[in-house]
Amino acid sequence: MSLVMDVPEKIADPKAASYASRTAELSRATAPLVPTYEGDFVLDEHLALECGRTLAMPTLHYAVYGRLNAARDNAVLVCHALSGSAQVGSWWPELFAEGALLSLERDCVICVNLIGSCYGSTGPASVDPETGKVYGPDFPLVTVRDNVRAQAKLLRSLGIERLSLVVGGSIGGMQAIEWAILFPEQVERAVIVGVSPLPAMGIALNHLQRQAIQHDPKWSGGRYSSLRPPQEGLALARQIAMLSYKSPALFDERFGRKPNRNGEDPHALDFDGGGLSGGRFDIAGYLDEQGQRLVSRFDDNAYLAILRLMETWEPTRGYRDGNEAFSRIKAKLTVVGISSDTLFPVENVREFVNTMRAGGAEVEYREMESRHGHDAFLAEQGELVRLLG
């Protein structure tokens, strides 16, 4: 039994239309989209994990935008990426624009925070109900597939039996594909942006980010104090990741070889006490800022958990072969590659599409022309909306 069985009433309101219109209006005035409902679903059972362990009664934090209609056939699931949250209205607002992929008038849009993350769902910073202690570094490997199975339980508790659409970029796209494979009868359409199983270069980047965090003396084997988290390590990890989120051309265009806009001189003899450090270039100042921004909103162990989830995703794992996995899919898939993506290069995305097609899936492929690299699915939402229009 779900602890939130009353939720469907909250989101299936006859006044849905008026609320949706008001929210849409707010959106057009660039105010942030406010969820119709945001809350927690606590599994009333242990979640059996792919790795063999179980997670005791995990919490799924989720947000709902719009209302479920009487037929309960207008549910859309949006899946978030590495550092995202359930508040898709905040990080993907343009997808709710008039005529765009998501509609507050038409759809009941649901977004669930990943297990392992730090935005409300159970993660390494949560207390293990079985031990009464914080999981910390003992948090088990919770995969994309584990998450999708947990999300399915949440949707069932909301009385949702079928999704008209599952959509996501990056790790969100991994979840969308996993949904289409695991629950073929429950997914009508899936839109997947900028993703394939993580290529070797991406695994390499994850490996470096993990070291950056785990080398921070404050990490303390993962048992750090929440008052004194390993911020230097996480900031460096984020900076390493940023190199794969943007494109070299964009960096040249925006920063080039310019000195930092605060006036530091990279050619100066001494800066920060030593000749070996030097004044920063503009790109370095930008990266430092990006690192600090993430540190203010994310947890080190949660970051490590999501890295593992990302790199271990293999949709054919556990199946005899690609045919067995992809022939299960009944949804119509649209896969979008991003021309300048260096984390999931279009060559890899196209090859993945061909593999899914060879397995019998119906996959349409579109390519987004962008200089923004992997981040384009967030940075150029208007372009993405046009491409999907």
Next chain:
Amino acid sequence: MSLVMDVPEKIADPKAASYASRTAELSRATAPLVPTYEGDFVLDEHLALECGRTLAMPTLHYAVYGRLNAARDNAVLVCHALSGSAQVGSWWPELFAEGALLSLERDCVICVNLIGSCYGSTGPASVDPETGKVYGPDFPLVTVRDNVRAQAKLLRSLGIERLSLVVGGSIGGMQAIEWAILFPEQVERAVIVGVSPLPAMGIALNHLQRQAIQHDPKWSGGRYSSLRPPQEGLALARQIAMLSYKSPALFDERFGRKPNRNGEDPHALDFDGGGLSGGRFDIAGYLDEQGQRLVSRFDDNAYLAILRLMETWEPTRGYRDGNEAFSRIKAKLTVVGISSDTLFPVENVREFVNTMRAGGAEVEYREMESRHGHDAFLAEQGELVRLLG
């Protein structure tokens, strides 16, 4: 006065031909090339640096292969890259193959260890003769141009007034171009592989590598003990750099998503005591090995010094514009771009060539087709030799 005025005799031996033949024979038998001479040149004056400081009587460690002929017109200067040494015969052996760019019979090949490095020339680990203390983090910014000026003093001490060729890849190529600009009368031809002023992405990579080293608690503000150097930081820095030395396609081909060849399982629940670490993929095992290899042969502060030298190189710096700088060049330049280079992408190399041409330099551009990325100038020497043939 140079302290090594006797060197020309050592390298200008009438028995040169026979020595050269023997060495060439050894080379063909894949034995390492042995320098004709290897030693130190100590400047008998302070080296005035671009940054405004001086370096007290720096040592230049250099190696010579082959012999200087009577006319002293067969001198070739090879310039090394980031972690290279003066022993060009060890790291670029195939360029000495029969019919290749360098000939022990024809040329007197000289290679000088960069100031700031840790292979014999003065660097951060050296003792400052003025204070009697190790430079450490107080080592000044010594630029590519500073190095070329010091190298010119060494060559003058050897009685060499003109170079038939200056050649280098990466930071070695920066030195070759700087030679052609600074000493136009002394350079007949220059071959430059895989380089342009460092693009924004490269500056970003340097910024991350610097943090990796400086976050290592053993770094101690650069005043670490040589018995207890910050190895974790340097290893991570090297791994970060490796991502820009190889190409994503090569990584996919060689490592793909394979688990580490030692048998670790990335999908296993626990590895190394925690769910957040996980067993390594093959690419991660490879990177760890690369990091350890560098740690065993390089110094952290030297690494930081060379990073700065690399990122601060701007050939037009101090000149009114590109025209004033590049119109000085009298040498015939051959610039080679590497098709899969992500550190110095061919787009940037081509643009740089066009800038030099617009300034009046005679530049031939060739492109090396390779999947090896930036490293191709070392990893595919045979291919490079053919391209230059």
